[in-house]
Amino acid sequence: MVGQILRLVDSVRKGLFIVGTALLIFIAARNSITWHMQKFWGASGDFWQQQWKNIYHLCGSSAFTLGVFGTTVFGFLVFWLSNAFLLLLDITGRPAALLRYKVQPDKNVPVPKESIRRAVQLVLFNQMVVGIPVAVVVNYVMRWRGCSVMPEDLPTFHWAVLELIICILTEEVCFYYSHRLLHHPRLYKYIHKRHHEWTAPIGIVSIYAHPVEHVLSNLIPPALGPLLLGSHLATAWLWFALALMSTTVAHCGYHFPFLPSPEAHDYHHLKFNQNYGVLGVMDRLHGTDNQFRASKAYQRHFLLLGFIPMAQQFPEQPSKSKSE
Ligand SMILES: [Zn+2]
Ligand SMILES: [Zn+2]
Secondary structure (H helix, E strand, O other): OHHHHHHHHHHHHHHHHHHHHHHHHHHHHHHHHHHHHHHHHHHHHHHHHHHHHHHHHHOOOOHHHHHHHHHHHHHHHHHHHHHHHHHHHHHHOOOHHHHHHEOOOOOOOOOOHHHHHHHHHHHHHHHHHHHHHHHHHHHHHHHHHOOOOOHHHOOOHHHHHHHHHHHHHHHHHHHHHHHHHHOOHHHHOOOHHHHHHOOOOOHHHHHOOOHHHHHHHHHHHHHHHHHHHOOOHHHHHHHHHHHHHHHHHHHOOEOOOOOOOOHHHHHHHHHOOOOOOOOOHHHHHHOOOHHHHOOHHHHOOOOOOOOOOHHHHOOOOHHHHHHO
16 A cells, blocks of 8 residues: 555656656747747638638538538548558558558458458447437537637637647546546446457557447547637647547557557557556556556657667567566
């Protein structure tokens, strides 16, 4: 018990140190960073306002059509466009040069067509049959919360960035606990087992889940941030796109150069009881990353800034792993 408290205090201390350092660096660089970004935004702000105006008119200037069908179509496009290339790679195994970036090299090369067919079916079901009614409810609550869809109410650059950060943190906390709840031994086999059929996931598996899980873990945690903040729908779309692309990368099964590391969530699919969160902050606080931190996957868990695959930089050592 005392040991647990000490570990918690230690992780909070480390967490605060990291946040503090990041904050100091941000404050020091703030003027120059925001000056450049604001300049970029100022130059392109009119462009984005015009795009939003076009979308708004395309939906017949209706908040309902934009909020429900606009959001559904937008999420659908972001998801399938992000996954199109990955699916092609998974089905054909080409371009073969990219296979060396696989996190679990011997698994799913190529992915059986039947598994893909089943995954696509459930993903489409979740997006349409589950997603649209949830979008109706969320849209209703957003209107009640006073979230605007009007082109003239688009947020400033700084405000949008601040809202995105709060959305990321809200999702981290809510996803972590909803995901841990789904791993409860009494619940696991009824709901979350479906998502874990894939021990070596691929991109589209990010929303291959039981419909209850899809609502509880995939739709509510990302929707909470914009609801709490009363965000403009355009900011919510930006956040949803970021969240969809991030979960696609986390599940894609490849540790590609210049993309966020998928090692943590891939490890979750491999080991089941590690890394429940998205960023890893909550796992650090609760110690649910202890095995991961002692693993080879953890050594590989950083942004790859070159073309040498992780498996080559940090190779498995079979003799050592046998003695572990
Ligand atoms: Zn997953
Ligand atoms: Zn899980």
